[in-house]
Structure formats: C-alpha cells, structure tokens
Amino acid sequence: MKPSAFRYALPSTLRDAIDIRARFEDSVILAGGQSLIPTMNFRLANPEVVIDLRKLDELNYVRVADGVVRIGAMARQRVVEQNDEVAAANPLIRETLLNVAHPVIRNRGTVGGSLAHADPSAELPTLLTTMRGAITVCGPSGRRTIAAEDFFEFIFTTAMEPDELLVEAAIPALEPGEGWAFAEFARRHGDYSVAGVAVTLKLGADRRIDRVRLGACGIATTPALLTECERFLTGKSPSPELFAEAGTLARDAVTVSDDSATSKVYRQHVLAGLVARNLTTAMTRTDGA
Ligand SMILES: Cc1cc2nc3c(=O)[nH]c(=O)nc-3n(C[C@H](O)[C@H](O)[C@H](O)COP(=O)(O)OP(=O)(O)OC[C@H]3O[C@@H](n4cnc5c(N)ncnc54)[C@H](O)[C@@H]3O)c2cc1C
CATH class of the missing domain: 3.30.43.10 (Uridine Diphospho-n-acetylenolpyruvylglucosamine Reductase, domain 2)
Structure with missing residues (x-):
C-alpha cells in the first residue's frame, strides 16, 4: 500500500x-x-x-564527556553502535544496539526515533530506563530534560507534549570494574523479542553486590525496571543460586497478558532465565570475577 x-x-x-x-x-x-x-x-x-529532520545536523552527534554519553536524536543507531568511544565508556550501549532489528534498519533508524516511538518491546527505551538515563525535548517554550523512568508512559506514549521534539538522550558511563549484559530471546533474529534484559553489576570491596541495575523489555506497557530484584540482590554475595532466585522473583514483573504468539507464563519463564543468565554474564565482566 x-x-x-x-x-x-x-x-x-x-x-x-x-x-x-x-x-x-x-x-x-x-x-x-x-x-x-x-x-x-x-x-x-x-x-x-x-x-x-534529516537536515538537522545539530541533532546528529555523539559525545562522551564527564561520565555521560550524549546522543543527538538524529544519530543513526548503527553509527552509535560502531562508535568505539561510546563502547569504551559504556559497552552496554553497543551490546544492546546489536539486538535492535537488522543492520540495514539500524543504518536508517535513529536513536531519537526509537525513543520517541516508545515501543515497550524495543531495546533502546529499556537501555535508557535501566541506566537511569535522561531524555531532552525541545518545544516553543524551550528545552526540558525528563528522567527516562518518567518519559515512557504507556505503549507508544511518552511524556513529550505534541509540540515538542526529542533532541537528546543521555546515558551514564559505566564505572571502572562495573559489569554489563544485554540479551533477549526472539523467535527469529532481528524480530522484536519475547523478552529482553539489561543488567549492570558492581561489586564492593567486600565482594558483595554494591550496585545492580536491571531492566526488561517486552513484559509490560513500558520498559520495566526490575526494582524488586535490584533490592533483593544488593548487599548479597553473587552466586548461581542467588541469580536463579532473582530470576524467579522477576517473573512477577510481567504484566502483559497472553498474545497471539506468546503466553504470559512462557514470557515469565523466558524472563527468569534471561535475568539469571545476564547477571552471570555481567558478573564475569566485573573486576571481581
Ligand atoms: C523489520 C523491522 C524490524 C524492527 N525490529 C526492531 C527491533 O527488534 N527493535 C527495535 O527497537 N526496533 C525495531 N524496529 C524499529 C526500528 O528500530 C526503528 O528504527 C525505530 O523504531 C524508529 O526509529 P526511526 O528513526 O526509524 O524513527 P521513525 O520511524 O522516523 O519515527 C518513529 C516515531 O517517532 C517519532 N519521532 C521520530 N523522531 C522524533 C523526534 N526527534 N522527536 C519527536 N518524535 C520523533 C515519529 O514521528 C514516529 O512517530 C524494526 C523495524 C523494522 C522495519
């Protein structure tokens, strides 16, 4: 058509x-x-x-400074994925982008477009939310910055006003020694996932979990922060049993019902497995591994 x-x-x-x-x-x-x-x-x-917006060079940039990765709305997903400075500051960004659709789509697709579209199954909104990033929008009355957690309100619905444009995404860099992982399960490579999980993990001097960030896509009407799991894990010693328990706990965060392709129970099962697996991967990437 x-x-x-x-x-x-x-x-x-x-x-x-x-x-x-x-x-x-x-x-x-x-x-x-x-x-x-x-x-x-x-x-x-x-x-x-x-x-x-394709002529707006002022929205087409990627900058890393003062512990923050700043991405202009018109930066192509593929350009950000291939930027080594971004990958050094926060390798979770590249790992997440590799799961977005296919390279040809990432060649055209922009970071701002994915965030403004606000599909709860999409990877980039989940990355921003998990990292406690921020989104800057601009309208007739100027600019304002919104925490990613508050930006995504519902399926395809954001906190942007109709006369505002999304101009920038800001994602904190990882701290030295902080581990990371993004993985998802999709029926075919490049499809939107049944569920996807983003993790960062930092150990303290006592080798207990000092800080963990956990978020998921595909399981709710917005990107989901797994705050119950974060609280459960913080202060504990990492182990396969602990990570499996966190996966079990995460199942309650699935709020979408059955759809034509996937049942809720199956999605919960996938989510639990991804949480345990991604925590393990993130752990192997910490200084403490
Ligand atoms: C076959 C296929 C598979 C895909 N698989 C995935 C996937 O697995 N994961 C995934 O995340 N995405 C997937 N996508 C979507 C893709 O990542 C898009 O690139 C992305 O969703 C939108 O980015 P875009 O730059 O193309 O935006 P557009 O399509 O141009 O715009 C999307 C929406 O955002 C609005 N918008 C765009 N930019 C702004 C702005 N700066 N300010 C305000 N509003 C704005 C537009 O008006 C529109 O409503 C897939 C797409 C296809 C075709």
Missing part, C-alpha cells in the same frame, strides 16, 4: 522544525522512517504534514 497524500517539510534548523510543528497540528516527525513509514503505508497514520 501507499500512504495517503501529505505535504512534506524539510527544515534545516531545529527552530524551523519546531515552528512548522506548532503551525500544523496534524503533522508528524520523520527521523529514520523505519517505524513511521510502515504505519503510513498501512494508513494507520495519515498526517497532513511530514516534517523530515
């Missing part, structure tokens, strides 16, 4: 993009088009105006 007729705008500055967005209520932002174009082709979205 082809999309219905629309008007096309190609602003060259963020200010122009915001002005056009404010003028046309029935407009959409086009970033990499990997989610938007299929919805337009299926006529699930029929906007009057499409605002293409």
Whole structure:
C-alpha cells in the first residue's frame, strides 16, 4: 500500500522544525522512517504534514564527556553502535544496539526515533530506563530534560507534549570494574523479542553486590525496571543460586497478558532465565570475577 497524500517539510534548523510543528497540528516527525513509514503505508497514520529532520545536523552527534554519553536524536543507531568511544565508556550501549532489528534498519533508524516511538518491546527505551538515563525535548517554550523512568508512559506514549521534539538522550558511563549484559530471546533474529534484559553489576570491596541495575523489555506497557530484584540482590554475595532466585522473583514483573504468539507464563519463564543468565554474564565482566 501507499500512504495517503501529505505535504512534506524539510527544515534545516531545529527552530524551523519546531515552528512548522506548532503551525500544523496534524503533522508528524520523520527521523529514520523505519517505524513511521510502515504505519503510513498501512494508513494507520495519515498526517497532513511530514516534517523530515534529516537536515538537522545539530541533532546528529555523539559525545562522551564527564561520565555521560550524549546522543543527538538524529544519530543513526548503527553509527552509535560502531562508535568505539561510546563502547569504551559504556559497552552496554553497543551490546544492546546489536539486538535492535537488522543492520540495514539500524543504518536508517535513529536513536531519537526509537525513543520517541516508545515501543515497550524495543531495546533502546529499556537501555535508557535501566541506566537511569535522561531524555531532552525541545518545544516553543524551550528545552526540558525528563528522567527516562518518567518519559515512557504507556505503549507508544511518552511524556513529550505534541509540540515538542526529542533532541537528546543521555546515558551514564559505566564505572571502572562495573559489569554489563544485554540479551533477549526472539523467535527469529532481528524480530522484536519475547523478552529482553539489561543488567549492570558492581561489586564492593567486600565482594558483595554494591550496585545492580536491571531492566526488561517486552513484559509490560513500558520498559520495566526490575526494582524488586535490584533490592533483593544488593548487599548479597553473587552466586548461581542467588541469580536463579532473582530470576524467579522477576517473573512477577510481567504484566502483559497472553498474545497471539506468546503466553504470559512462557514470557515469565523466558524472563527468569534471561535475568539469571545476564547477571552471570555481567558478573564475569566485573573486576571481581
Ligand atoms: C523489520 C523491522 C524490524 C524492527 N525490529 C526492531 C527491533 O527488534 N527493535 C527495535 O527497537 N526496533 C525495531 N524496529 C524499529 C526500528 O528500530 C526503528 O528504527 C525505530 O523504531 C524508529 O526509529 P526511526 O528513526 O526509524 O524513527 P521513525 O520511524 O522516523 O519515527 C518513529 C516515531 O517517532 C517519532 N519521532 C521520530 N523522531 C522524533 C523526534 N526527534 N522527536 C519527536 N518524535 C520523533 C515519529 O514521528 C514516529 O512517530 C524494526 C523495524 C523494522 C522495519
């Protein structure tokens, strides 16, 4: 199918993009088009105006400074994945991106597009949420920064106002000696997953778990923070039994019901296995391993 007729705008500055967005209520932002174009082709979205951000070089950057990785909304997923400075500061970012769709889609897809799309099965919203990252948006009344935990409100729904654009994602670097892991289970490589889990793990001088961050995609209406598991693990000595117990505890975080492809019980089973496995992987990557 082809999309219905629309008007096309190609602003060259963020200010122009915001002005056009404010003028046309029935407009959409086009970033990499990997989610938007299929919805337009299926006529699930029929906007009057499409605002293409591809000329906005001011949103196309990746910077690492002061312990934070800052990614402009228009940075392509593949560019971030291949950036060695980013991988050195926080290797969880590359490992997560390798699970997003296929390389051809990551070549076009942007980091901002994935976050704005807010699919609870998507990997990047879960990465931002797990890392307690932040998202900056900009509208007619200026910029504001929202904690990732507060940004994703529901399926395809964020805390952005209709006249705001997503401009930057900020992800903390890992601390020296901090372990990490992202893995997911999907029926076919590149598909959205049944469930996916992101972990960071840091041991204290006493070799107990000093800090653990755990988040999951595909299990709720937003990216899910597994805070019960984080609390359970903190202060304990890592062991296979402890990680298996954390996996069992994580099952309660699955709030989506059965769907045509997967039952809730199966999703819980997958999640429990991924939590235990990713904790083990993260542990082997800590200084204390
Ligand atoms: C076959 C296939 C498989 C895929 N598999 C996966 C997968 O496994 N995991 C995954 O995470 N994704 C997957 N995707 C989606 C892909 O990662 C997209 O790149 C991503 O969801 C959207 O990024 P985009 O830059 O293409 O955004 P677009 O498609 O251009 O936009 C997506 C939405 O975000 C809005 N938007 C975009 N940028 C901004 C902005 N700066 N400010 C405000 N709103 C904005 C748009 O208006 C639109 O509503 C898949 C896509 C395909 C086609």
